Amino acid sequence: QETIKIGAVLSATGPASFLGDPEEKTLKLYVDRINAAGGVGGRKIQLVTYDDGGDANKAKTFAQRLVEEDKIVAMVGGSTTGTTMAMIPVFEDAEVPFISLAGAIEIVEPVRKFVFKTPHTDKMACEKIFDDLKKRSLAKIGLVSGTGGFGASMRKQCLAVAAKYGVEIVADETYGPKDTDVTPQLTKIKGTAGVQAVVNADFGQGPAIVTRNYRQLGITLPFYQSHGVASKQFIDLAGEAANGVRLPASALLVADKLPDSDPQKKTVVGYKTTFEEVAKQPVSTFGGHAYDGLMMVVDAVKRANSTEPKKLRDAIEATKGLMGTAGAITMTPTDHMGLDLTAFRMLEIKNGDWTLAN
């Protein structure tokens, strides 16, 4: 019987390998598992992955290759917003469903017929953080963000929604994706009058360095990171300094601490255990996004009982209550992400481990 050909263009190397690497591992891992268990409705999945190295130009070429040479029926991938945006026209033209793993809201707003995405948007992360600030009656914050894709995009969103939560950004500093010291920026924030909390928007190693510098300078204000650091690796890299940091993230990170009653618990514990066992590295939410994307396709194939791309697209759009690592996913013709704010949890790092903040 014919296999189900799923494509993936990921930034497995390059500056965004932080995202692409766990994504690729997750896809391979779960495709193998699904096939070992007999496939989907008796049909095996065939996964075709390409590494774009974070380069949009390459990503687009590979996207075209997936569509024309490999003849895939659905695509799960696009690690960064840049590569995703470059690939969108290819899948729109070819009418193949494309589930992006990148963060920016532009991917699904405006809604494009064949384009979906799994992760929470950075706008949601900002909202979640500001919500928490509001609860703690903190209104003036310093923002320090990376100039890479993730940080720049989140900075933009945070600046846009701040007013809605009554938050005032009194210091706005940035640093480069490969910077090794951020103390000058933090010194400036520290010296800014009235700052009550600091938010760091970035992913990769940057936030670990920022966190260490933060403690080096002895700043004691509440400190927020974004969902970009949602991996145990952050705690390893930042060390002691990570304690006390708060961040919005999916339930995945606190899988074992969730109450048994939590509807997400089974999914996240399952994914976490499987991934860590096979990949031998701590789970991150990015791999989780790939898991969610793959499961959306699998779920759609089952419901559509077809691998015809257009039918798959319709089925994906009809996804309802699918439990992913990021939360329960419910797509609609006007919402191609399918997550709401409740999917985010506010976590705090204590004693080198994640805990649910309350």
Added chain:
Amino acid sequence: MPETLLEVDGLVSAYGRVKALKGVSVTVRAGEIVSLVGGNGAGKTTLLRAISGVQPVIGGSVRFLGEDVTRLVPHARVARGIAQVPEGRQIFAPLSIEDNLRLGAYRRRDGAIAADMDAVYELFPVLKARRATPAGGLSGGQQQMLAMGRALMSRPKLLLLDEPSMGLAPILVDQIFEIIASLKQRGVTVFLVEQNAAAALSIADRGYVIETGKIAHEGEAASLLADDRVRAAYLGI
């Protein structure tokens, strides 16, 4: 008959497809001064480079003190006692004059290096005056002195000289030829390439004439000097 120091036999060498040496044979015996004369592009420089090992050869052999050195790397030949004053001087421009001289004695481990350096300075006082400055600033003739001094620093058994008088003031040309002649007393054997053929042959024991990659004449220096063909072609008389 003194022992044979250098024996070049049927040497062939080429640049790309152009053969610059087409089977050259030359013998130099210990203690001799042997001159090689020839026109522009005859292959003199190529021969000296091949003897030193910096020019690939595609045929023939080079024997030094009875040992076949044809396949030896250049520094191993220096270690066996072959030094060269190359065409175009080839000094270490950014290094100081003193360092240039010191590097001439790179293969030596004896204690007489400092003394030899003083001897070179005595030969060429200009070098001493500027010993700490980069050699690249020297005038053309001064660089030629430095190249000569550097080669002497290695205390060679065989000294290959590629146009040592080129660019030197006449008064120094005298001096250079005197030095070459005096090397003989110090037991250094000299293989000399010179355009100043008359001067070169007049201090030499024997001579070779090379024409487009082949030895055309050879013999006692005096007889070459007297040879009409040589006089007409190379001495301009």
Added chain:
Amino acid sequence: MPALLRRFLPVLILLALVVALPFLLKSAYQLRVATLVFTAGLTAIGLNILMGHAGQVSLGHAGFGGIGAYAVAILPTHYGIHPLAAFGLGVCAAGLLAYAVGRPILRLRGHYLAVATLGMGMLIAMVIQNQQGLTGGPDGMQVPRMELFGWRVRGAETWYWICGGFLILGAVLAVNLIDSPTGRALRAVHDSEVAARVLGIDVARAKLTAFTISAVYAATGGALLAFVNAFVTPDIAGFLHSVELVTMVVLGGLGSVVGAVVGATILVVLPQVLTVFHEYEHLAIGLIMIGVMIFMRAGVVPTLIGLVRGRSA
């Protein structure tokens, strides 16, 4: 005339290639790869004028490509300028910038010139990356489709022919230049600046000419790439891309027009072919580069030409 034939042989080879390829390439994907080779090749031909002939390195040429690319993205999007005009403006802007910064920068030599151009390229990339409002920042921006007399220029094949045309044009101009008084002046500067000067060559001007021309090539290549992709990200102007361009020129063979295109082909096609190696891809690319340079020291094309000549002689 055989002399004329010899001179235009590179152009004829490229022309034959551009015309023949569509018969061999089946899918839009394959045409796209060929198109990418053309845009990169065009940039490499220009850079070759600077590096191969005038002997000046630039580690910032991607910056000029970025200017061309972002011109056709920004000007139509934000200022309503027609894409064709934007194309022209972008290329002019890159040329003018090269002309303006070239004078001081080109006084430097060798590796110092390399860092200076690197710095210039980085500055361009940094502006593109950080002027988020205008450029979309690191996530990039859409390039509006070009419309000519009501016809929307699109489709892999259309862009194939357009880029192929530009490649041939670029090759013709380069070949003309090399054999002209200007070209000789550039090559003279490469071998001995002081001799060039005493022969009446204004060395600064000669270098500046090469720099500006090569910047125009790069901007043209960048703009075409942006059109083809309909999307640009700051990578196009980045340091790594600059290094890639230099590598193309050297791999293919410094001083050879066909070589520049061959170098571009190697670096564009290789990653597509090497996907079979999966995670060993980068290792393989690196090793292939080393291997080519060891066995073809003068670059692929000059070495092959040398072999053929050697055989026939």
Added chain:
Amino acid sequence: MAELLQFIFSGLTVGAVYALVALGFTIIYNASDVVNFAQGEFVMLGGMATVFLAAAGLPLPLAAIAAVVVTVAVGLGLYLFAIKPARGASAVTLIIITIGASIALRGAAQIVFDKQFHRLPSFSGDDPIHILGATILPQSLWVIGGAGVILAALWWFFRVTLTGKAVLATAANRLAASLVGIDTRFVVGLSFALSAAIGAIAGILVAPITLTSYEVGTMLALKGFAAAMLGGMGNPIGAVAGGLLIGLLEAFGAGYLSSTYKDAFAFVVILLVLFVMPGGLFGARSVERV
């Protein structure tokens, strides 16, 4: 005041990192006129190998030594299998070979190690040292000290030892070097080994601050190269001065101007310096007679 001092500390820390990398460039450059683009990979290898050897159970100091040995072996391998076979090739060709090597080494590292970021524990703890209201981490002092020691060693090597002079002579005129009896292959091989060792040591010293991953070499090489050129290529003193200056410029740029354009600020200053001093701060004016 405390703010200014903090910027200075930041600049010195970052600058010392660049300086260490820049120092690694000098030896190979001095021996062969080649800018070794794989120098950043030596730095990466030093850090990553230490991390993984330590994770495999070696005590940290031993892991560090082993990592230096591994990196030196890689450096020698690079010379023996990539540079030496290309004997007689031009400097550009050799530079492209080092670019190829850097891609290959990164590709190999991502397989042998992984694609994660790692951190080495700081050598003397993470408690910041407070000076007049500003703070500096003990590890920064290690990096600065390391740069100082390597600088002194290199200065001695090139100025005093005959081998050091042979290295310089080989770069200045390889033909003449052969003719005075220098084994030029040995010299160039040695320079690769030494550069690799310096790179590895740099990688180990900076890893607790910069963190390390298979990709960390690219940026470090870029900044290190800029630092080396700013100081005057081939001069160890210049390398350190250039590194520290760039670090300070970045810190002051971020502190007083705009953090977004701090790198731009640093590059603009580099360009300005080179316009005034085309051979870098400490570069010897090249003497070329006609």
Added chain:
Amino acid sequence: MNAVPILELDGISIAFGGLKALSNVCFRVEKGEIFSVIGPNGAGKTTLFNIVSGVYRPQSGTVKLSGTPVTGEPPNRLAARGLSRSFQNLQIFARMSAAENVMVGRHLKESRNVAAHLLGLGGRDNRASRARAMDLLALIGLAGDADTPAGALPYGAAKRLEIARALATEPALLLLDEPAAGCNPVETGEIEEVIRRIAAMGITVVLVEHDMKLVMRISDRIHVLNYGETLAEGRPQDIRTHPKVVEAYLGRHGSREAAHA
């Protein structure tokens, strides 16, 4: 004297670091002369050429070409004024053919319209320059090597190539720095012939050379430098026996050679 001298140096001084390479050098070269500058190694002859041709800028003093002060003008502007030179340390364009080397010398006579060159409109210049280059190569005896890469020419040939290249600029004043270095007496004789022909074309020649036979035979006047200062100036027969020149420069060998001339 009659007309304005073609080259006039007045009080030229330059120092490198602490080293005074030239101090207060003055002389005039009349149009049509063959004027030689001699002196011990390091006397400052090449430095003088470098100053006259604009490669170096003197620390004091003036250079006049046909009465016009040109001190410190860049070499390319001086070339446009009719000055050209060869080099003691070869500066040929090694990667270009011998003919192309000479064609570069035509640069100022060719159009400099880059746009036209890009469009392939340089053919006329190319043909004219090539023809002229072939003539000049014939003059120096390298016609057979027109398409040889200049880097592969033997030393002596390369030196002559430099002369042809300098002649291609159609100079009024030609500076030759040791053209006969590396040539045997026969070849030196050929160089002498070339210089005479150049002079016969009405080109003024300033010559630096250590070959005393050549210098004494060919020069109208000789200027002697020593340690950057003028030691003597005069006609060959006066210089040949000038005691200071003999002592500082000629020595036995030089005197013998000079006497032979």
